[in-house]
Amino acid sequence: MNHQRRTLLKASMATGTVAVAVAAGLLTPQVVLAAWPKAAFNAETMDGTLKALFGSKQPTASSDVQVEAPDIAENGAVVSFTVKTSIPNAEQIFILVPKNPSALSASYILSPDTDGFITGRIKMAKTSDVIAIVKAGNKLHMAKKNVKVTLGGCGG
């Protein structure tokens, strides 16, 4: 019997279904690739974002998480930050800015090999806290740093 042909037929049928679904607008590319937290990115308030990300779970302040950012940012379009954490099983790091048009800026999914260290650059509309939330197991650890912005960088 021709098993290979059978498998190939099945495979091509499966990809065909996905392609049709994408074409029909049933699946956006983001949904296919990974769970991009659309509701959280669109939430306008800090509470709404936290709810969209973690449900009813509340993050607790922790000294195992450190946020480094400038005290004063002259240009809100480019604010560099560094998040360090000593929590061994950190799975995901979220960067939130409560006073931006939408609070969630970025999230990083770590592998077990990845160190608790992330540097990046975000935009800030005005003076605000930069909050880092580290998800480890079932717990949420939080740390924040206030950054004074003299020129906002979120457009408008």
Place this chain on the structure above:
Amino acid sequence: MSQKKMKIRAWVTNNHATVKAIIFHPMETGLRKDKATGKTIPAHYITEVTCTHNGKSVLTCLWGPRVSKNPFISFRFKNAKQGDTLKISWVDNQGESDALEAKIS
């Protein structure tokens, strides 16, 4: 596009690799207005960046429009050695994508 869209630097110290990368991308929020025409510039931002070390995922970034233009990223991971392959690929909200491979030095 002939313009280079990404730069990666990666090196090893004591079994730990440090990666620094920059992606050249406008990261439009969708809130900015074109001053000449008064029209809103449509949102155009990277939604997902995947970093793999020898084919194994080490970091996935899920980004919104609040990440700065030409986003920079730096991270570290263990169990790396010289000559390993690091690949970074990204996808944006308009369906554009790019990928680049670098050798860890």
